[in-house]
Amino acid sequence: MSDRDRLRQRLVAGLAALHLDLPAAAVERLLAYVALLARWNATYNLSAVRDVDEMVTRHLLDSLAVLPYVRGATLADLGSGAGLPGVPFAIAAPQRAVTLVDSNGKKTRFLRAAARELGLSNVRVVESRVEAVEGTYDCVTARAFASLAEMLSWGGHLLAADGVWLALKGRFPEEELAAVPPGFVVEKVDALAVPGLDAERHVVVIKRVRPDAPERQGPSA
Numbered sequence: 001m002s003d004r005d006r007l008r009q010r011l012v013a014g015l016a017a018l019h020l021d022l023p024a025a026a027v028e029r030l031l032a033y034v035a036l037l038a039r040w041n042a043t044y045n046l047s048a049v050r051d052v053d054e055m056v057t058r059h060l061l062d063s064l065a066v067l068p069y070v071r072g073a074t075l076a077d078l079g080s081g082a083g084l085p086g087v088p089f090a091i092a093a094p095q096r097a098v099t100l101v102d103s104n105g106k107k108t109r110f111l112r113a114a115a116r117e118l119g120l121s122n123v124r125v126v127e128s129r130v131e132a133v134e135g136t137y138d139c140v141t142a143r144a145f146a147s148l149a150e151m152l153s154w155g156g157h158l159l160a161a162d163g164v165w166l167a168l169k170g171r172f173p174e175e176e177l178a179a180v181p182p183g184f185v186v187e188k189v190d191a192l193a194v195p196g197l198d199a200e201r202h203v204v205v206i207k208r209v210r211p212d213a214p215e216r217q218g219p220s221a
Contacts, residue, residue, distance in 0.1 A: 004031060010196075014064075015064070017193075020064060030088060032118055033088070035052070037082055037083075040110050046106070057196040061194050062197060063143075065193070067088075069205060073138055074137045074139070075089060075141065078142045079142055080100040080107070080111065082107060083110075087118075091118070094122050095122070099123075099137070100126065104127075111123075130155040133158060138163045140159050141166045141167075148186075148204065151165075153181060164205060164207055165205070166204070167204040168202075172200070172202055177204075184209060185206065186206055189203070
């Protein structure tokens with residue numbers, strides 16, 4: 001069995017465990033993304049994960065476990081780094097316009113190369129600090145690059161009125177929940193089971209508070 005076949009089996013089994021049905025072309029593009037990341041990583045140190053098998057689990061499946069929560073026609077992935085979870089989301093839903101935001105030039109160069117080589121016409125790369133980004137998005141994702149309060153302080157302006165913010169966390173972020181700034185409400189915090197990953201994962205679902213609605217807190221895992 002070739003390395004590609006082994007990785008494909010690992011990915012397909014993981015997608016089945018997540019109850020995700022992606023077309024074969026998307027599976028191949030996800031594998032091509034991992035291969036490209038591994039190649040660039042040898043020189044540019046984009047990810048602490050070096051093993052490609054682990055990349056399938058810790059990058060692809062870890063990101064795609066959140067896919068059922070993503071909604072809307074536009075998405076901004078803040079602090080995207082090597083494109084996680086934004087690139088897997090863009091591959092899984094090519095009809096959605098995905099903006100990848102990162103302030104690191106080395107990482108945005110990789111993201112532009114990945115979008116070009118993978119044919120991701122729905123991806124736009126923005127090299128900028130989060131607070132300087134303009135526009136609004138139906139969905140905003142952020143993979144634990146800061147606390148909830150910091151994320152929303154820097155990037156809260158990007159969330160559309162009826163949009164959803166998905167913060168990807170490891171452990172249940174109990175202390176951070178009480179510090180969510182006014183104007184936002186934590187709708188729920190769900191535990192995620194990532195196939196092959198023996199670690200805690202949670203998604204924090206945040207929405208804007210409607211002007212005529214009282215703010216509420218107290219989600220549970």
